[in-house]
Amino acid sequence: MSDRDYRRPPLRTFKPYVAGKPPEEVKRELGIRGPIAKLASNENPLGPSPKAIAAIRDALDQLHFYPHDDSYYFRQAVAAHHAVPPDMVFPAAGSVEVIELCGTCLLEPDDEVITAERTFAIYRLATVKAGAHFIAVPCPDGYTYDLDGILAAVTPRTKIVFLANPTNPTGTWFSGTAFDAFMASLPEHILVVYDAAYQPYVTAEDFPDPHAWLSRGRDMLILYTFSKAHGLAGVRAGYAIGPARIVASINQGRFPFNMSIPAQIGAAAALGDHDHVARSREFNTRELAWLRAQLADLPVTIPPSQANFLLIDTQHDANWLFLELQKRGIVVRPMGGYDLPRAIRVSPGLREENERFVTALRELIG
Numbered sequence: 001m002s003d004r005d006y007r008r009p010p011l012r013t014f015k016p017y018v019a020g021k022p023p024e025e026v027k028r029e030l031g032i033r034g035p036i037a038k039l040a041s042n043e044n045p046l047g048p049s050p051k052a053i054a055a056i057r058d059a060l061d062q063l064h065f066y067p068h069d070d071s072y073y074f075r076q077a078v079a080a081h082h083a084v085p086p087d088m089v090f091p092a093a094g095s096v097e098v099i100e101l102c103g104t105c106l107l108e109p110d111d112e113v114i115t116a117e118r119t120f121a122i123y124r125l126a127t128v129k130a131g132a133h134f135i136a137v138p139c140p141d142g143y144t145y146d147l148d149g150i151l152a153a154v155t156p157r158t159k160i161v162f163l164a165n166p167t168n169p170t171g172t173w174f175s176g177t178a179f180d181a182f183m184a185s186l187p188e189h190i191l192v193v194y195d196a197a198y199q200p201y202v203t204a205e206d207f208p209d210p211h212a213w214l215s216r217g218r219d220m221l222i223l224y225t226f227s228k229a230h231g232l233a234g235v236r237a238g239y240a241i242g243p244a245r246i247v248a249s250i251n252q253g254r255f256p257f258n259m260s261i262p263a264q265i266g267a268a269a270a271l272g273d274h275d276h277v278a279r280s281r282e283f284n285t286r287e288l289a290w291l292r293a294q295l296a297d298l299p300v301t302i303p304p305s306q307a308n309f310l311l312i313d314t315q316h317d318a319n320w321l322f323l324e325l326q327k328r329g330i331v332v333r334p335m336g337g338y339d340l341p342r343a344i345r346v347s348p349g350l351r352e353e354n355e356r357f358v359t360a361l362r363e364l365i366g
Contacts, residue, residue, distance in 0.1 A: 010131040017125055020333055032329050037353035040333040042168070042198075042309050044231035045349045046283055048266075049276040052232055055269035056262045067261045074259065077268040078239050082211070087244040090251060093258050095197055095223040095238035096122055098250065102160060102193060102221070103130035105253040114153050115162040116145045118170055118338050120195065123162040133157070142340075143170040143303040143311065147182040154187065161186065164195040165208060169338055169345045171198075171305025179208035183218065191246070192220045198307040200229035200277050201284050211241070219243060221250075228308060229280045230270040235260070237267035284308045287348035294358045298366055309347040311335065316365055318344050328360045 005012060021029075023036035068074075071091035079086040092098050103126035107113065113127040117136040127134040137149040150161060166173040174182075186192070194210040214220045221242040227233035237259060240247065259267075270276070291310060292302060301313040314321065318334035321344055325332055330353075335343040348354055 008131065010128055014125075014128055017121055018337070021331060023331065026326055026329075026331055030326060032327075034329055037330045037349050037356050039346045039349050039353065039357060040331045041233070042228060042307070042345075042347045043233050044228060044280055044308070045353070046231060046276070046280055048231040048234075049270035049273040051273040051276070052226075052230065052266035052270040056235075056266045059261055059265045062261055065261070067257050067259060067264055069257055071259045071264050074239075074264040074268045077271055078241075081271055082241055084241060085244070088241055088247060090221075090240040090242070090247045091259050091264070092238045092240060092254075093236040093260075093263065094227060095195065095225040095240070097254070097258065098221065098223050098238065098240045099123060099126050099162075099193070099195075100129075101250040101253050102191075103127055103132070105250045106191070107132040107159065110157055111159040112155060112157040113160045113162065114150050114158055115164075116150070116167065118143065118340070119145070119162070119164050119167045121337065123164075132159075139170075141303075144172040145174050147174055147178055151182060151185055154190065158187075158190055160191045160193055162193045162195065164197070166198045166202065166306040168198070168307065169309070169333070169335055169340075169343075170303050170311045171307040171309055172303055173202070173204060173207070173306045175204075175206045176208040177206055179210075183213050188218065190219070192218065193223065194220060195223045197223065197225045197228055199224075201281050201308050202306045203281070203285055204306050214241065214243075217243075219246065221246060226267045226270055229277045230267070230273070231276070231280070232263075232266055232270055235263045235266050237263040239267075280308075284348060287351070287354060290351075291346070291348060291354055291358070294354075295361070298362070300365075309345050311340070311343055311345050312361075313340065313343040314365055316342060318342055321361075321364060324364050325357070325360055328356070330357050330360055332357075 020040035023038050075086045075089045078089045099122045107130035109131045111132040114135045115123050117138045210222050221240045225238040322334040333345040
């Protein structure tokens with residue numbers, strides 16, 4: 001029998017993304033009978049947009065048909081929402097698909113990609129899979145993007161800069177003033193992929209407007225997802241806004257029918273559900289403040305967050321905390337993979353779930 005390794009060289013040492021465990025798996029593995037508080041995956045505890053649920057239910061009798069391959073009506077809805085032509089919209093199975101296609105369609109082995117040391121892991125994975133060079137600029141305080149450092153790392157080989165604002169897993173952000181200065185100094189031939197996945201939760205002032213730079217003709221892809229504030233993580237829906245020629249370039253590499261009928265119809269309905277997004281933002285702001293106040297006297301560091309989660313840097317091994325909390329029916333995300341071996345990431349659940357988490361964490365490290 002042959003032992004040939006058919007993988008491309010970049011994939012032979014590749015470590016894929018590891019998702020958080022679903023509640024059913026935790027219950028099965030640990031024999032837990034009670035409810036599981038899943039606080040690991042930055043999901044919306046208020047559930048899906050009611051308008052999306054209604055639209056998906058109305059479309060259930062269409063599921064024997066293939067979806068529109070170009071997501072025509074969804075693209076029209078997004079284009080109207082952002083006041084851009086439809087050819088500037090790339091419909092996606094979550095914003096992760098756009099990130100992957102940036103690697104698949106745009107990167108060559110000699111190209112460089114730059115981002116922050118602690119940011120969304122898929123930026124690195126997409127770059128590595130493409131065989132390109134990945135440069136991670138350290139965060140001076142351990143949590144926050146260093147835009148000046150990213151500028152200093154630019155070379156003639158730099159093709160893409162990934163920026164998440166707010167960023168995952170720390171929740172930190174950079175201001176509009178800082179972003180404008182960055183864009184004014186960045187060479188115009190470099191593609192900026194601006195990930196706005198958590199922007200619906202933002203309440204901070206002086207926040208960037210990437211569309212202002214796009215309208216000036218800069219090469220940008222601005223990424224949006226329906227997995228967070230809209231509560232549609234399970235249908236996998238998102239999109240990118242960018243110059244038509246770049247949208248066409250990544251469209252060449254996508255799978256046919258990349259957005260299902262429920263994704264297209266549900267996401268289009270959710271796009272107009274401003275009340276649900278507002279409720280989600282208000283809930284998130286309140287619960288994050290409550291969690292921060294409840295943990296204020298513990299020996300932990302919690303950086304400021306404009307996302308729907310808190311990074312909690314402790315004095316204890318994160319994997320130990322993860323396992324001990326799981327035994328108590330609480331699922332969080334250990335951050336060792338981000339070189340934060342004592343940190344966990346927690347997205348707020350309903351108040352009773354948050355109370356369970358605080359009580360358990362106090363028992364373990366208080």
